[in-house]
Amino acid sequence: VHHGYFWKGEDGRVVGQKHARLKQLLTHDLNLFAYHLPLDAHPDLGNNAQLGALLGISPQGRFGDDELGWIGALAAPTTLRAFAQTVSARLNRVPLVIGEEDRPVRTVGWCTGGAQGWFDAAVAAGVDVYLSGEASEQTTHLARESGVA
Numbered sequence: 665v666h667h668g669y670f671w672k673g674e675d676g677r678v679v680g681q682k683h684a685r686l687k688q689l690l691t692h693d694l695n696l697f698a699y700h701l702p703l704d705a706h707p708d709l710g711n712n713a714q715l716g717a718l719l720g721i722s723p724q725g726r727f728g729d730d731e732l733g734w735i736g737a738l739a740a741p742t743t744l745r746a747f748a749q750t751v752s753a754r755l756n757r758v759p760l761v762i763g764e765e766d767r768p769v770r771t772v773g774w775c776t777g778g779a780q781g782w783f784d785a786a787v788a789a790g791v792d793v794y795l796s797g798e799a800s801e802q803t804t805h806l807a808r809e810s811g812v813a
Contacts, residue, residue: 668698704732704776711776715795718754721772727789728782733775735789741770744813747793760799763813769793787812 669686670676678686689696704711712734716723721736738747745765752758773786774795780803786794787806793813807813 665696665698669696705730712774715774715776719750719772719774721774724771725789727773727785728775728779733773733779733782733785735771735773735786735791737771738769741768743767744769744793747772751795759795761813762799762804762807763793763811767792767813769813783807783812 669682688694703709707713712732713723716734716736720739721734722739723734723736725735727733727735742750743765744761744763744767747769748759748761748765769792771791772793772795773782773789773791775782776797778798779796780798780800782796783794783803783806787810791812794807799807
């Protein structure tokens with residue numbers, strides 16, 4: 665699996681659904697192997713590397729905790745609208761877009777998964793747009809206030 669089963673700050677008791685899931689593993693003498701951060705960070709096979717390649721972004725640097733966030737450049741400048749259309753077509757889902765659709769996009773910061781907490785670091789890195797797996801209310805406001813889509 666990509667994520668482990670016990671999270672920092674989470675209740676560690678094995679009750680309810682957590683108990684039922686672990687019981688299935690233990691009853692059938694199975695192991696659960698989680699490989700989260702190494703898979704995200706790998707320069708060729710990692711989730712960020714694969715997403716960048718899929719979206720046509722050339723990696724140029726990293727940011728955030730353990731440098732899991734990536735920064736890169738598009739092959740040619742485009743608009744936020746066109747970039748969002750590319751994301752939609754390549755990922756088969758419509759992204760939440762916050763920002764002026766006609767604004768130019770040259771540099772992209774991205775981190776797969778729930779990396780909305782790194783938006784500040786992406787803004788500080790000077791990207792035009794930041795792409796992550798989640799966005800909450802504070803992320804929406806930061807996008808509007810910073811001008812980074």
